Amino acid sequence: MAPSAQSLPTSVSDEKYANVKWEELGFGFYRTDSMYVAKCKHGESFQEGKIVPYADLQISPCSAVLNYGQGLYEGLKAYRTEDGRIMLFRPDQNALRLQSGAHRLCMPCPSVDQFVSAVKQVVLANKKWIPPPGRGTLYLRSVLFGSGPILGSFPVSEYTFTMFACPVGRYHSDNAGLNLKIEDKFRRAFPGGTGGVKSITNYSPVWITVAEAKAQGFSDVLFLDAATGKNVEELYASNVFIVKGNVVSTPEISGTILPGITRKCIIELTRDFGYKVEERVVPVEDLLDAEEVFCSGTAAIVTTIASVTFKDKKTGFKTGDKTLAAKLFATLTDIQLGRVEDKNGWTVEIDRCHQCETLKL
């Protein structure tokens, strides 16, 4: 939701880097060189796809995705380290989440190995678009969707899995912490729905309120549960945590919030720091009563929440260097950027033979 980066001025230009003014990179669409495409017929399995020049896809007007929203996406990042390596962060987790979503939306899915291999190929094919260390990351977006025509009758005859790359900077541009609006009318997800998977159907239905909140000067929206309207769920595209004393709480995974990969890491890191972590129902009152609040996500990493506004009443929280969020941000990015030892085995280095430039998958 940061300002668009489509018209970035350019400065650097050499073989190693694309012609991008990295300092000005936001979080937006930026066209790069190559993408990955694989197709699969009904009843078959996904085979190895192909790296092709980035271009529009040819899609049937009667396709399942255009007519009935049958699609899932995933997002992850590739990082350049100070010493010139290229790292991925837990790509297997995205692959697994895509699989659970594919089951929910009745689609076949690439295997974990196929997914991770696709990520590596897309990163290498767009290597010069990976920002210099500390200046940003290469965001990898994949979409799995029903591409075959369907009207009335099942099954969908064809599925497509595609992945492309965009260099990105910060997701939220509010440096001093986010100011959230707690949404009291529109809901993001509901029990028996698709909130627990990264279905494309969870996103545009809430644009109406996200757009309104932005227009009112808020950074993002915090959604409440549809069943009772009393409990905190998550932001538009990140999970939420509240801190009180030595206890860190976050909404439990029960089918209405996305099981964030960053969320999972935060839980582990916070326990390592000595906090007690509770995954549970989080009533709005508990949030309003917290000392510190932050959100987590691939795009948001760990971002402090400075305030929430609920029914026109604004409540502020602790921000700055001394927050748990600041400590988590530093720890997580140190691991992601290869600045410290990765004791959890979260990072995956993209490994190429330096002799022949062939990717070791």
Place this chain on the structure above:
Amino acid sequence: MAPSAQSLPTSVSDEKYANVKWEELGFGFYRTDSMYVAKCKHGESFQEGKIVPYADLQISPCSAVLNYGQGLYEGLKAYRTEDGRIMLFRPDQNALRLQSGAHRLCMPCPSVDQFVSAVKQVVLANKKWIPPPGRGTLYLRSVLFGSGPILGSFPVSEYTFTMFACPVGRYHSDNAGLNLKIEDKFRRAFPGGTGGVKSITNYSPVWITVAEAKAQGFSDVLFLDAATGKNVEELYASNVFIVKGNVVSTPEISGTILPGITRKCIIELTRDFGYKVEERVVPVEDLLDAEEVFCSGTAAIVTTIASVTFKDKKTGFKTGDKTLAAKLFATLTDIQLGRVEDKNGWTVEIDRCHQCETLKL
């Protein structure tokens, strides 16, 4: 959900008609000659589009529809009358419903006149695909979607409106009445969601249960409300009515069910027949206690429901010639096919100059 009609055997072939074995027509995708496409940039209005040969659309991998499900569809039918006229049924109502959906999903929308003009153009361009009178209809499917790339930041730069045509036969193949499964876990829509508009995001999320029900031998699924799980909402793609004595009841329009155009007609016709019609909350118990149950939709027209199965218990209802459903079906199709006078002004004849073949829009 009827068996696919993709591999229809062909028999008739002349100038007036395409090469289709009309007797065997089901409800499925069937490729025809021409489609309509119009595009609109952010901040502008839809201009008149173009009739082009039916073909795949070129869509950005980063488009709003593929990544965030920003899309709406509409469906209506063109009918050939015994005396050779071509009729549409309340196309303005589809145009209006598309507008309300476009507002909900933050999209610009063609005007009512543009929509109706597009319908007429698509019908005439595919005229030979309109089945002979009584053998089926030409189904017009339109999709409005965010086609511009978007990542993180608003707005979407481009929107596309497209419409194509398929000859179709019966939607439900169960002649003796539908056998429905009342779904007790998955929900279709929820307060604060998109159930009240024809958002593509409402459909694939429930395929998992519709597919299971079909595999179990059911004709379709009846959904309950997400808030309480106690009240009847609608089928996968049709509205539901229950009859007891002189009272006909149907779930009220409160944002979680689609305001069906057929539903609206049924309400008027039923009142004309002398019934009392109640739009209200319909608890499952009321349904189980009904004498007769039927569903309505553009595809389903009016279809008798022979039974519902709730928590493994099956309840049967009145079927056959003497039902209100049978009377409504006959009355409605007589109007749609131009066999009786249309006192309500629901039908629109496609008017061409017989001299120069030009469409009078």
